[in-house]
Amino acid sequence: MMEINKAYLTINQYSRPNIDMGTVKGVVIHWVANPNTRGIANRNYFEGLKVGKKNSKGDYIYGSSHYIVGLEGEVIAPIPETEVAYHASTANKDHIGIEVCHPDWGGKFSDATYQSLIELTADICKRYELDPLTAIIRHYDVTSKDCPRYYVKNPLSWEQLKKDVKGKILLETIDKIKIELNGRVKEVAAVNIQGYNYVKLRDLADDKIEVSYDAERKFPIITAK
Numbered sequence: 001m002m003e004i005n006k007a008y009l010t011i012n013q014y015s016r017p018n019i020d021m022g023t024v025k026g027v028v029i030h031w032v033a034n035p036n037t038r039g040i041a042n043r044n045y046f047e048g049l050k051v052g053k054k055n056s057k058g059d060y061i062y063g064s065s066h067y068i069v070g071l072e073g074e075v076i077a078p079i080p081e082t083e084v085a086y087h088a089s090t091a092n093k094d095h096i097g098i099e100v101c102h103p104d105w106g107g108k109f110s111d112a113t114y115q116s117l118i119e120l121t122a123d124i125c126k127r128y129e130l131d132p133l134t135a136i137i138r139h140y141d142v143t144s145k146d147c148p149r150y151y152v153k154n155p156l157s158w159e160q161l162k163k164d165v166k167g168k169i170l171l172e173t174i175d176k177i178k179i180e181l182n183g184r185v186k187e188v189a190a191v192n193i194q195g196y197n198y199v200k201l202r203d204l205a206d207d208k209i210e211v212s213y214d215a216e217r218k219f220p221i222i223t224a225k
């Protein structure tokens, strides 16, 4: 289980309304739309809304999410999953909201951020028995808002993100076997088919074996060090 910093907001009408969540039907992914800001800064922004802040049109700002995934992959929880957060209008009552930090206006998530997001989302999908391919949606899918930007502009990357969550869940159901690698016993994931164990090449890497991938020729390279 990953480490989650529970930094719950003060109950208030603008960001933590203390309304019970309905049955969770899905997860909404967002970008914070504020490049290079830290996870905790975004949490503190939600906390600051409690005084009743207004936007340029003079309307009160409502906003929060159940989770924020930061630039180093850290995970903060401003709202418990049992309560409604204000992140995606009509989806708020039955969707968990995740805000994700990003380095620039392109909105692509860094590797560390992405890996944490996949792990967090996989955990949520498992606990609520949701199919990642249909239950994970973008804010864009609810309101047509340009959020999360990179994954609105790059639909294939969005599909891959959902598949990565599904893959993460599948991987945990796969058998673990022990192998001895250069004199050391190691546990690796394996699929057994007709008496043969299929393992990941990457799992064969250690201090004597290097496993890499040639992106140009599109195949793995295994080298004895």
Ligand SMILES: [Zn+2]
Binding pocket: 029, 030, 031, 087, 139, 145, 147, 148
């Ligand atoms: Zn959003």
